[in-house]
Structure formats: C-alpha cells, structure tokens
Amino acid sequence: MVHVHVYGKLRRHAAATDPRAASVVQITHCPGDTVRAVVERVGISLDELGANLFVDGHYADLETPVPDGARVGLFPDDMQLLYKWYFRPERSLDPRGEPRPGETKKGPRP
Amino acid sequence: MERMLRVNMTDRTVRFEPVPSSYIHRAGRWLTSSLVHDEVPPTCHPLGPENKLVFSPGIVTGTAAPTSSRISVGGKSPLTGGIKEANAGTGWGRRLARLGIRALIVEGQPSSGLWLLKVDAQGATFEPADAWAGGRLSERVTAIATQHGGRDKVDVCAIGAAGEQRMAAAGVCFTDREGRASRYAGRGGLGAVMGSKGLKAIVVDDSGAGDVPIADKAKFEQGRKKLAAALGEHAITRPKGALNAYGTAVLVNILNEAGGLPTRNFREGRFEGATKIAGEAIFEGNRERVGRDVYNHPCSPGCVIACSNTWHRKDGSEHTSCIEYESDWAFGANCGIDDLDQIAELNLLCNEYGLDTIEIGGTLAVAADGGVWSFGDGRRAIELVHEIGRATPLGRILGNGALFTGRAFGVTRVPHVKGQSMPAYEPRAIKGIGMTYAVSTMGADHTSGYTIAPEILGVSGKLDPADPKKADVARTFQYATAFIDTTGHCLFIAFAILDLPTGFEGLVEECAGALGTAWTMDDVGRIGKAVLDLELEFNRRAGFTAADDRLPEFMTREPLPPHNGVWDVPDRELDKVFRS
Numbered sequence: 001m002v003h004v005h006v007y008g009k010l011r012r013h014a015a016a017t018d019p020r021a022a023s024v025v026q027i028t029h030c031p032g033d034t035v036r037a038v039v040e041r042v043g044i045s046l047d048e049l050g051a052n053l054f055v056d057g058h059y060a061d062l063e064t065p066v067p068d069g070a071r072v073g074l075f076p077d078d079m080q081l082l083y084k085w086y087f088r089p090e091r092s093l094d095p096r097g098e099p100r101p102g103e104t105k106k107g108p109r110p
Numbered sequence: 111m112e113r114m115l116r117v118n119m120t121d122r123t124v125r126f127e128p129v130p131s132s133y134i135h136r137a138g139r140w141l142t143s144s145l146v147h148d149e150v151p152p153t154c155h156p157l158g159p160e161n162k163l164v165f166s167p168g169i170v171t172g173t174a175a176p177t178s179s180r181i182s183v184g185g186k187s188p189l190t191g192g193i194k195e196a197n198a199g200t201g202w203g204r205r206l207a208r209l210g211i212r213a214l215i216v217e218g219q220p221s222s223g224l225w226l227l228k229v230d231a232q233g234a235t236f237e238p239a240d241a242w243a244g245g246r247l248s249e250r251v252t253a254i255a256t257q258h259g260g261r262d263k264v265d266v267c268a269i270g271a272a273g274e275q276r277m278a279a280a281g282v283c284f285t286d287r288e289g290r291a292s293r294y295a296g297r298g299g300l301g302a303v304m305g306s307k308g309l310k311a312i313v314v315d316d317s318g319a320g321d322v323p324i325a326d327k328a329k330f331e332q333g334r335k336k337l338a339a340a341l342g343e344h345a346i347t348r349p350k351g352a353l354n355a356y357g358t359a360v361l362v363n364i365l366n367e368a369g370g371l372p373t374r375n376f377r378e379g380r381f382e383g384a385t386k387i388a389g390e391a392i393f394e395g396n397r398e399r400v401g402r403d404v405y406n407h408p409c410s411p412g413c414v415i416a417c418s419n420t421w422h423r424k425d426g427s428e429h430t431s432c433i434e435y436e437s438d439w440a441f442g443a444n445c446g447i448d449d450l451d452q453i454a455e456l457n458l459l460c461n462e463y464g465l466d467t468i469e470i471g472g473t474l475a476v477a478a479d480g481g482v483w484s485f486g487d488g489r490r491a492i493e494l495v496h497e498i499g500r501a502t503p504l505g506r507i508l509g510n511g512a513l514f515t516g517r518a519f520g521v522t523r524v525p526h527v528k529g530q531s532m533p534a535y536e537p538r539a540i541k542g543i544g545m546t547y548a549v550s551t552m553g554a555d556h557t558s559g560y561t562i563a564p565e566i567l568g569v570s571g572k573l574d575p576a577d578p579k580k581a582d583v584a585r586t587f588q589y590a591t592a593f594i595d596t597t598g599h600c601l602f603i604a605f606a607i608l609d610l611p612t613g614f615e616g617l618v619e620e621c622a623g624a625l626g627t628a629w630t631m632d633d634v635g636r637i638g639k640a641v642l643d644l645e646l647e648f649n650r651r652a653g654f655t656a657a658d659d660r661l662p663e664f665m666t667r668e669p670l671p672p673h674n675g676v677w678d679v680p681d682r683e684l685d686k687v688f689r690s
Contacts, residue, residue, distance in 0.1 A: 057539075075367075
C-alpha cells in the first residue's frame with residue numbers, strides 16, 4: 001500500500017477534501033513504483049504538479065522510487081513554496097523533466 | 111538632492127546632511143550596515159547612547175518598481191550583540207524616499223521622556239509622546255496618524271510597550287497599506303534600541319514631495335517591465351498564485367510533509383495539528399466565516415504579489431493581519447497549539463505590544479520546557495504574552511527572548527544562534543538552511559540566504575554535506591540576499607527571478623537605471639560581498655569568533671523524528687563560508 005497525501009487543488013482526488021484535515025489516497029503498491037507511476041495511478045495530471053514532492057518526508061522527483069508502505073506527499077504547482085535549493089538535487093528538480101535555465105534538456109529516463 | 115537626516119535624541123536637534131560620496135550608490139541594508147559599521151563602536155552597549163538606529167529605504171523604494179516598498183532598519187542588536195538589519199514592507203519607507211531622505215540616523219539618548227518625531231517636506235520636529243506610552247499599539251498608531259492628517263497622508267513607525275521597556279524581543283512596527291500597526295522589522299530587538307532612544311514614533315508626511323529621482327529612465331523602465339512580467343507570470347508570485355491565495359502559511363503543510371516543521375521546541379519534525387493551522391485552513395476558515403473567498407492583500411503600496419492574509423473571527427470581523435508562516439508556526443507547531451483563533455490572538459498581541467513573533471514563539475516553547483506552562487495550552491500562552499505587555503517580572507524574562515528565558519529557567523534546549531531564536535525550518539532535516547543559520551551575521555535567520563539559484567550566479571553548487579562547493583553556495587546565497595535587501599525589493603521576488611532569468615536581469619537593470627550605474631548581473635555578488643564584509647567586520651570587532659557560528663549542542667546529539675537525523679555538518683565546513 002502507498003499512502004498519498006495530496007494538498008491544494010489535488011485534494012479533489014481523495015475522498016476527504018476538507019483542507020483542515022489530511023486528504024489521503026491509498027493505492028496498492030506495484031513492484032518498481034516511482035513517484036511518476038503513483039501520480040499516474042492516482043490520476044493527477046503532471047501539469048498540475050509542482051516541485052514540492054516527497055517520499056517519506058524526503059524531497060523527491062518523478063523518478064524517485066516509492067517503496068511499499070511509503071507516504072508520498074504531493075503539492076500542486078501553485079503551492080511549491082518550499083525553496084527547492086535547500087535540498088540536494090540528485091536529479092533534475094523539475095517534475096516534468098524540463099531543463100532549468102542554462103541546462104541542456106535531457107532525454108527520457110530509461 | 112538626496113540627503114541624510116541625523117536626529118540627536120540627547121538634545122533633540124536634527125540636521126540634514128548630504129549623502130557622502132562614498133555612500134552614493136548605497137541604500138537599504140547596504141547603507142544601514144555601512145553606517146552602523148562606520149559610526150557605532152562595536153563593543154558599545156546596544157541600549158546605551160553610543161548605539162544608533164538607522165533607517166534606509168532601498169535603491170528603488172518609492173519608484174514604480176514592483177514590490178519594492180521595503181525599509182531597512184539597522185543598529186547593534188541587544189539580542190545578539192552583533193550588527194542587525196531587519197526590514198519591513200510599508201508605505202513609510204516610500205514616503206521617506208520621496209522626501210529625498212536616503213537615511214534617517216537616530217543617535218544619542220535623552221535623560222528622560224518619550225518623543226515623537228515628525229518628518230515632512232519642511233524638515234523634522236519633535237513632539238512630546240509621553241501620552242502615547244503603553245496601551246495597545248494599534249490604537250496608539252491610529253490616533254497618531256489621525257492627529258497628523260490621516261493614513262492617506264502619513265505612515266507611522268512606532269514601538270509598543272515592549273520596546274519602551276527595552277526588551278530584547280521588541281521589534282520596530284510600521285503601518286501597512288490600510289494603516290494597521292502590523293508590519294515589523296521584527297528581529298533582533300531593534301524596538302528596544304528605539305525605546306532606549308526615548309523615541310515612541312516617527313511620522314512621515316510626504317505631502318509636496320517630488321518623485322524619487324531616476325538617472326536613466328529608459329534602463330529603469332526596461333528593467334521594471336522585465337521584473338513585473340516575471341512576477342506576474344510565476345506560479346508563486348502571480349495573482350491568485352501560492353502567495354496571493356494561501357500566503358506564506360502554505361509552508362506549514364509543506365514543511366510538515368518534509369519532516370522539517372519544528373514542533374514543541376524543536377523536538378519533532380512533524381506536527382499532528384499541521385493541517386488545522388496551515389494556509390489552506392486559513393483560506394477555508396475565512397471562507398466559512400466571511401461567506402466568500404478571501405484572497406490576500408498587499409502589505410505596502412506597489413506590491414503585485416499581495417501575500418498578507420487576514421484572519422476573521424466567527425462573527426466575520428477582522429481578528430488579525432497578517433498570520434505569516436513564521437508566526438503561524440511559532441505559536442502553532444512550536445507551541446503545540448492547533449487552534450487558529452488562539453494563534454491569531456497571540457499574533458495580534460505581539461503586534462499590540464510590539465514584539466517579534468518568531469522570538470516570542472521560540473521563547474514560549476523554551477518556557478514550556480522550563481515548566482512555566484504546558485505545550486498546547488493556548489489560553490495560558492495568551493496570558494503569558496499579556497504578562498510581557500504588562501512588564502511583570504515574568505513578562506520581562508519572556509520579553510528578553512528565548513536564550514534569556516532558557517537561562518532563567520535552567521533550560522538547555524534553546525534553539526538559537528548568536529542569541530536569536532531559530533525560525534521555522536528544522537536544520538536537522540534541511541541542512542542547507544542550518545548552514546545559513548550558523549554563519550549568518552544576524553543570528554539564526556531564515557531570510558539571510560533565501561534566494562537565487564546557484565547556477566544563475568555561476569556556482570555549480572549542491573547542498574550535499576560532502577560536497578566541497580557547499581560553502582560557496584551558502585556564501586553566494588547570502589551575497590545575493592544582501593543585494594536584494596539593498597534594492598528595497600521584498601525577498602519574495604526571489605521565487606520569480608530564480609526561475610525566470612529575465613526577471614533577474616530586470617532587477618539589476620532597474621537598479622542600475624535608478625542610480626545611473628553600469629551594473630550588470632556580475633555586480634550582484636560584488637555588492638552582496640561588500641555588505642557582508644562590513645557586517646562580518648563589525649561582528650568580529652564586537653567579539654564574535656568561529657565558536658559563535660554554531661548550532662546548539664542538543665541538535666548534534668538528539669535525533670529529530672521522523673528522519674531521526676542529527677546536525678552533523680562539520681565545523682570546518684561552516685568555517686569555510688566566511689572564515690577561510
């Protein structure tokens with residue numbers, strides 16, 4: 001099982017949408033799951049996602065692996081207020097894989 | 111012609127003088143730190159006659175540059191014992207800039223009495239202010255503004271009861287766009303410095319003033335348009351974007367998810383009541399109580415971001431503005447309180463008594479560890495802030511901040527650096543901000559290095575603790591922030607100029623246009639370094655050493671749930687930032 005905590009406009013994907021409580025979507029874990037796969041199964045459009053994505057409280061991106069039992073936190077593009085440079089950018093920080101200014105666009109990851 | 115206004119509180123004389131040629135391009139933080147460095151003895155008592163309180167609008171404050179109404183306030187801090195610059199968004203600095211006053215320097219000390227300074231196109235005059243002492247600052251400021259022509263004509267800078275009592279957690283308050291006494295140069299106890307000068311308020315009336323001079327209007331306009339376009343486009347800064355809809359308090363849920371929301375005096379990184387106090391809860395609560403969506407408002411004229419929220423009571427009336435992320439966290443998660451009405455009341459009382467919400471939230475949490483009250487007991491927390499306002503013996507302890515309170519009650523868990531209470535990002539979870547806290551010239555300060563992507567400034571930095579470049583990144587962030595604090599822009603423009611390089615170009619072009627300089631983006635680091643070098647030199651002469659650039663011992667020992675990490679950045683890495 002993966003516990004997906006959604007915020008802002010993404011709360012509509014959960015059964016409970018009151019912003020004063022948690023909005024959680026429970027989905028079955030699949031082998032090799034990544035944030036991208038979880039986002040797709042929940043039905044969230046990548047256009048709505050920001051850079052503030054978390055797996056078990058660790059800053060993540062779309063290719064971050066999601067283990068069974070994980071808590072995934074997803075914030076929409078209009079809420080990505082946490083300054084992303086506080087974290088170690090292990091991979092591109094842009095969830096859509098777009099290059100940052102001055103960066104060469106990378107091909108799709110295998 | 112631009113000038114400096116020197117105000118002597120010993121004999122209550124005022125003198126206008128030209129801006130010295132060495133300061134000709136300096137404003138905002140660059141100018142306050144220059145004046146403090148050049149004129150204040152670093153070892154002086156911060157509340158004595160040798161300290162000075164310096165106000166300076168930024169380079170483009172008072173112009174049509176978007177979101178540029180910051181006023182910098184500087185002096186030697188009674189909280190840290192080092193140099194301090196705190197800034198606020200208000201129309202007050204715009205009016206000062208329009209009067210052609212690049213710096214207002216308050217010096218000396220009266221033998222007695224409380225005074226009000228009125229600054230207008232005719233000059234500057236004193237009025238007795240003993241009648242304005244104590245009480246609620248909102249009532250005092252409204253009455254002062256009314257007596258001097260109303261809020262359309264004047265803005266007011268003032269201190270509350272805490273500043274009058276020279277408490278080290280006292281801030282300097284400015285009126286917002288609606289005349290509320292709510293915008294603070296909050297950190298470092300500069301309100302106590304103003305109180306030590308016997309100065310209750312400074313009223314600025316810019317009637318009859320001309321426009322702020324702009325040397326190269328075409329270049330300024332080109333830059334202004336680029337920056338305005340970036341702010342209008344970016345998801346965080348645009349209308350109905352993150353800051354306009356939810357305010358900075360949107361960060362409560364984000365930091366909670368990251369496991370970096372300091373909870374119950376920095377014991378845990380997640381707060382079980384986070385969703386009840388976050389920006390989304392404020393938005394929803396307002397919608398229920400007011401009957402419509404309430405978007406945020408600008409704190410100051412000319413702000414296009416408009417991030418200031420308002421919390422309403424159950425009857426729909428205004429309770430307080432603004433509940434910033436830091437204040438929300440300080441009284442919420444850090445005090446274990448999940449009731450927005452209680453958090454709002456604590457925020458309001460800090461505004462009324464003239465207190466820094468971050469310092470007071472941190473202080474209450476330390477006091478809870480000292481057995482003064484229990485985490486989560488919002489009613490008791492409210493009573494304790496009233497004690498500060500009444501200046502009872504307990505209130506005086508609390509009003510002098512977290513470190514002082516920790517000493518008074520034998521508490522060793524005091525999250526601070528250089529005596530300044532830590533803000534709302536847990537350094538054990540987010541180590542990059544921990545480096546900023548440690549080495550900042552200001553003490554623990556989240557705004558000291560909150561900006562600018564490393565690659566924009568040509569630094570290939572990663573915040574991996576093992577990365578030898580990370581000291582470069584920490585230093586570069588602080589230089590860039592010092593530059594923004596010099597321009598008069600709000601630090602929140604960083605979100606847009608971080609992602610949209612044309613916005614960053616625009617920032618530099620509009621400043622160069624205003625001053626008539628040939629600055630390019632390469633000058634940002636040079637100017638930021640000049641500011642930091644002055645501040646570091648002042649602190650060194652005040653007695654600070656590498657031992658002061660450290661996080662509290664308990665953070666190196668106690669793991670922080672949920673990640674269970676400790677602070678493990680080696681001291682030598684911290685020393686590389688400014689000491690090698």
